[in-house]
Amino acid sequence: MTEIQAVLCGYYGKGNGGDEALLIAMLEMLPPTVKPLVLSANPRATSKSYGVKSCDRMNSGSVLRALKESQVLILGGGSLIQDATSMRNSIYYGGLIGLARQFGLQTIAIAQGIGPLNQPLTRWIAKRAFENCTALSVRDPASAALLAQWGISSEIAPDPVWSLGATPVPEIANISSPKIALTLRSHPQLTNQRLDAVTQALVDLQAATGGHVLLVPFQPTTDMDIAEQIRAELTDNSQVVTLSDPKQLKGLFQGVDLAIGMRYHSLIMAAAEGCKCWAIGYDPKVSKLMTEIDIPGWELADIPTDPGVITQAWKQHLETGTALSAKSRQSLHQKSLAHQDLLATAISKIQG
Structure with missing residues (x-):
């Protein structure tokens, strides 16, 4: 099967243990024919820790090059599109999905926790972003219910960290x-x-x-x-x-x-x-x-x-x-693997 490159985006490279756990889970869920390129706040550390290509998530030139070189964009888990802290998250990830679609990439959102979305603008951004996804899974029923209000179907499965391996200390x-x-x-x-x-x-x-x-x-x-x-x-x-x-x-x-x-x-x-x-x-x-x-x-x-x-x-x-x-x-471990199945099915369709 043809190898493709996927841009992975999330709250990566910020030193947050939960989000780094999500990144490892996403990398482990990728089919072997997918080459990841991770958008990170600390690309050098991300590359060193996980052995993947990485670029600065806030460097517009690097992000544009990454999208142009790739075939798919994957939102890799977490509460990425929300306005609880600020509207910047929704604008960033919504804009990234919009750019990816302009460049002809397929977009996949995995294990999303959607919201809170208190502002009309962020609700509009979220609706547009998820409408454009080739495949979409969420980690809780409330997120699925919100998408259903917008006429968007999704698969519900527990957070991928449930199935992440643990190393004894x-x-x-x-x-x-x-x-x-x-x-x-x-x-x-x-x-x-x-x-x-x-x-x-x-x-x-x-x-x-x-x-x-x-x-x-x-x-x-x-x-x-x-x-x-x-x-x-x-x-x-x-x-x-x-x-x-x-x-x-x-x-x-x-x-x-x-x-x-x-x-x-x-x-x-x-x-x-x-x-x-x-x-x-x-x-x-x-x-x-x-x-x-x-x-x-x-x-x-x-x-x-x-x-x-x-x-x-x-x-x-x-x-x-x-x-x-x-x-x-x-x-919960077994059910969380549904994200992996969804990802594999979506990637196989993209690869033709």
Whole structure:
């Protein structure tokens, strides 16, 4: 079969463990006859880490050359078209799809989490972008429902990170239990008062359980300050853990007893590895995940102000809560491979 080149775009090269995990999953899902070219914020690091061609996602000349040299554009997972943070994401990815179509490329969107789309302009951009896709899959029913309102069909399957392999981290595996992992990220609603309450609750939980606390900055450039701030309040039975390999990041959760997470993919990784999870919902995608796989937790704005209430909830879940069953984990793993099947079918049609 004829070899083709595909441009992969997403939130790649930003040092975000979840998005890097999506990139690895996308690369592993590509048929062997597809040569990837990844648009990245750090193309040198992306090329070195994954052995692929890469170019600067914000260099217009490089992006145009990449599109002209390729036959297909793939939006590779995540909440790419949304305006929760700004309208720039929707404009960038919508514009990229428009350019690709002008150059005659087929466009495929895989494992999308669509929205929030609060502005009329971003809703228009999203509708136009997804109408032009040759094949389209989403990772949650709400995204599929939004597309259906626009008369656009899509396939629903769990996030590809459910099926990503995990590499054990021996130095973490050998730590005595209970092990408690925390992944927080900066957010306007994570005020000093709320962060102080969470920190004190974690201090009290550690004292009550003798637990070893792992502070995991999924995107060190934005999460490290919070992790180090909390670490300073804990005993020596704690550490900040930074891992650049997404498979190791997933493997970190093997043997962790309780994972408390804001980061969407930290919760998926932890749940996939059999951890008890507690979510802090800062974004609709986290809230949807809490509902879909029955993860307890709070919306960020609703975190109790009393650290004692937080500690008690975490302690009770650690002692009596349940993790996702092995059967459910296997089902989610298997169902997530539907993205790969969709991609293979679409690519085979493009190759003729």
